[in-house]
Amino acid sequence: MKTHRVLLFVSFIIVLTLSFNISAYSQSPSNSFVIMIDPGHGGRDSGTPGTGRYKSTEKDIALDVSLALGKMIKEQLANVTIVYTRDKDIFPTLKGRTELANKKDVDLFISIHCNAQPGKKGTAYGSETYVLGTTKNKQNLEVAKRENSVIALEDDTEVYKGFNSNSSEFILGLELAQEAYLDHSIKLARYIEDEFQIIGKRRSRGVKQNIFYVLAYTYMPSVLVELGFLTHKKEEDFLNSKKGKNIMTKSLFNAVKKYLKYLSINTDNTTLVEDNEKTIAFSQNIKFKVQIAASSRVLETKPYNFKGLQDISRLKDGHIYKYFYGATSSYDKIKELEAEAAKKGYTSSFIVAFKNGKKIALMDALKTATN
Ligand SMILES: [Zn+2]
Known part of the structure; x- marks a missing residue:
């Protein structure tokens, strides 16, 4: 009888130890920092066609750089999980993208795009990184209009009825909801624009604020990157080249790495x-x-x-x-x-x-x- 009790006690200890181990392992995936990469546009929404000299448009360049960035992070940074809003040439709605980010409990949202200058001049060039906020700048408003205009291509435009970036009341509500994340968004945006200049020797047009749908409805730090202007011949050549895409990817990677370091998140593999x-x-x-x-x-x-x-x-x-x-x-x-x-x-x-x-x-x- 005594041995029986001892045995029972021993097996209790074994079960206890095992369950400790199980809980330790099941904790590890949720400890990981989740980054959602959002390649702009896709499918029937091609984004800007640029000068028209290339078959590839904004959606293709955004996808290439997004996938390369995700791959680089996965390979080089520990404790980080990458998810995409799209990893091929499909057309997720803006609402679908933000809902996915919120559902997946994402820690950081990075939307990747290319810019376009209205008209035929093709003189504007350089990168821009946006965080949510109001702007009175006319050029910035043009960018927002273009990036949000995809809504018109979507099947169910009804869901965007409340999205009115002209209403100051509406904007105030958005800004309040985003207040908690804004300083982090700005931090990353700053790192991105710095890296474009350091690594890429690109012209940075700076960190800007604007009302983009994907920034407004993601409840986490979020940025929207305009890699450069496809309406500018030289920049379009650069962004279509393998070398150009590599440089932009590496710059984004460095910025993300700096941001994680700033958050004291350990990404060391060893x-x-x-x-x-x-x-x-x-x-x-x-x-x-x-x-x-x-x-x-x-x-x-x-x-x-x-x-x-x-x-x-x-x-x-x-x-x-x-x-x-x-x-x-x-x-x-x-x-x-x-x-x-x-x-x-x-x-x-x-x-x-x-x-x-x-x-x-x-x-x-x-x-x-x-x-
Ligand atoms: Zn775009």
Whole structure:
């Protein structure tokens, strides 16, 4: 009878350990940062035809650069998931694109387009990156009119009845809804335009604000990139060339990488965080952190947001963001940091463990650590 009980206890422990492991693994996909890439236009909506010297139009260049960007991110950045609004020559509606982004719980939305100058002059050239906002600039309004005009090509134009970028009331409502994401959108837009200049030696026309449908209805940081003008002969040649597409892709990639770094999201393929304690004898791929807060809001990991605590990192888990203080392989050290966090007012904080960037049960980490 006694052995029976012992056996029962042992199997209970085994089940417990197993379920810890399962929950650790099932957590990993949701920890990943999700980027949705939106190649503009597609299918029967070709976008701007440019000068007409090429068979390919805006939709083709947008798709090529989008797919190349997604591939580069997948290959080089860890903890990032890529989804597309389209990955072939099809025609998703603007509403369909934004709904997909919201449904997929996307963290960042990047729409890729090419520009066109009205009339026959073909003198305008350079890149522009847009975030949501009002503009009184006539040229910018033209761009918005063109990119939103696809609505007229859609079968069910009824759904866009409320979308009136001329109404100041409507715009105010949009801006309020987007306020939480705007600073992040601007940050990325700035990085993109900088990289176009640094890597591509392109002419940047700057970061601009405008009422684009896909920016207005995506509830996350979002930007719309105009790679260049297809109505400008030289720029059209560049954007149709393999070299040109590579340069634009690499610039966008660098900007995304900078943005993730700014958010303190670890995209390193090899280790989770830098180890500044070389004395640790046990498995160096185990890291302890103090979880101090969880929120649906994205907060910058700056000391002023966390009662002066430094070395804050953030992780997205499902719909919420978890905030951690410290990162060390030493359990003793993390106990000290936990006490320090409590002193600052984070009294319900607790220690969590990561192995190779994935959250694992604390018990498992301690087992490995003491081995
Ligand atoms: Zn476009």
